[in-house]
Amino acid sequence: MQLLALGLNHNTAPLSLREKVAFPADQIGQAVQAARVWFGNDGTSRIGDEAAILSTCNRTEVYAASDLPGGADAVLDSTAHFLASYHNLPYGDLRPYLYALPQGDAVRHAFRVASGLDSMVLGEPQILGQMKDAVRQAEAAGGLGTYLHQLFQRTFAVAKEVRSTTEIGAHSVSMAASAVRLSQRIFDSLAEQHVLFIGAGEMIELCATHFAAQNPKSITVANRTMERGEALAHRFNGRAIRLAELPAQLASFDIVISCTASTLPIIGLGLVERAVKARRHKPMFMVDLAVPRDIEHEVARLNDVFLYTVDDLGVVVQTGMENRQAAVAQAEAIIETRVQSFLHWIDHRAVVPIIQDLHDSSEAMRLFELERARKLLARGESIEVVLEALSRGLTAKFLHGPQQALNHAEGDERARLAVLLPQLFRTRR
Template identity: 50%
Template structure:
């Protein structure tokens, strides 16, 4: 049996191909069951995200022709349309690939943590569908352990590498408890959405989202239990904000020094943390001159992000060393599975010998034979039964000059 990993990701396939090969969560259960029915496949799981679709499975064959045929038939797409974008790994390389994916080493943003949660979702979906067996189930568990070790023993995820995350982490340094703060986010684009998500995940007390188009602000605010306002309402709510993050496409500043100064007075000079992620700027540079205002621009945060990326790259080198060791640990477990059937057979043989000898001993006791005599005979008989076959095999090995078997026997039975 061969462990295989086959897939496409953001580096190998354009979004048009990734969309066609994606498997939404609502169809994943039936999809897995159908994949599992393919004759050559005995275990299977599917990881499907916006950046990758990957198949982890155990197969009788080392190639992935059966998977390609199934995928073409399932997605109604000719193999020639997607096979040029595929990558594939087998056995130890499959194991290494899964570990690297779970650790964020294969992600668009190096070390990003979301992929581990997506990997766990893939595992649970396969578990629920009943398409996991002993080997793939154990591999997933080992994958999660490897990812945890990498995150514990390296700094791969400790430093923010997006300006949105850097802004939130900086806010945490300024305010003791985000749960007691109000954040005003200006705009409704990707950067503001990411900022809102990070703030929400870090327990922000309240979120207000302002945008020129109220409906967009409302749609985004509802995702995070927030409150939406039109941009024209900004002056009425600015004083409520402890944290202001702005990222719009406006060609002119949205917040001037005078408006911010008025808000600070209403706040009785309670500090305000402001982050301008827009180019051109949304917040006038003169705002920085105001007391009780901490203003940061996208350049300030980008320098932090660049330093953190260097830190993550160094951590990634350490992570690769950890993964090397973890791959070897799993391979040792995998190789040990080859002995399991032999161990079970040997145990069954010994238990049959025990049961036969025990039945005879019980019969002798029931017939009135002296108990001590029965016990001595039981011990003698059972010992002979257990050592008879190995002794015969060792004599044959000696006669045939199989010194390797004799040496192996001394090791197996720990004979000094």
């Protein structure tokens, strides 16, 4: 069984492609089942094939444990075809941006992702929660088996250790803080600005916390579910509106932060053009943290609109890397130690079937000789004779296989067996 991590992320693929292969949260379970069927090759999920899918604004990754032939390259091709087929994309557009990480590299990658070392924002904590959600959905869909279950349990333990024993989290500059910093380049003070948040998830909540600390003139939350929008708005002394009210009210806002789970843009070029006109070309600052994007990318061409995507903010938060290197080195050292420990566990798992076969075959030998001994006793043979026959029979059966292997072997193979067999049977020359 081979562990694999396959996918694309902010380092290998542009936002325009990442948003096309992102999986909506309510489709993850279905996608996991589809992946298992796909890798089954014969149209059915095979026992032992395991899969989990992590889909965030920075990455779409498939974690798998499978015995597919052909190595990592073959599995990479199969994964590319799966993603292309599932999202109705040309295979050639997707394949160059994908990576495949086998066994130890896959384990190391999972540990680094959960610890925030592979994030656009170094040390950011949200990825750990997103990974746990992905694992819960994979488990509910039947995608977790022995290998992935153990991988993710250890992944979460490593992430906890990294965050509790290093200062990696202390050096994290969040997307939310970066959004505030960028807005201050457009507006001298946020005290006179009206801020709109679209969505009511964890990222929007974080952004609202940062912007509220700047005491803007007003805070409004637009959400598909009015109840959630009102709950979030109430925390920041704001008001809530429905998404359907955006066309009529967008022009009222100076700052717009959006992060929803919509698969299609909810703010189009035409809507923003009308809002800018109604604002008499006062500048509008917009941040789109969603993948797929909530705001059509053509909006960035408007003269009076300053639109930033999740990738744009990622560039901002990379400043000050030199202050984080000590924490990174500590985290990497912890991860490497835990990777080796997990690979050791995998090596032990590889011999489990062999050990089970040895137990089964030896049990069959034991039962056969025991039955023969009972028959001898039933015929009136003395206990001494029966015990002698039982011990000789068991010994002959246990030694038959090794003796045959040694007799039929030649050259280097015979030399290796000559060294190995005494160690296995603890005999002395």
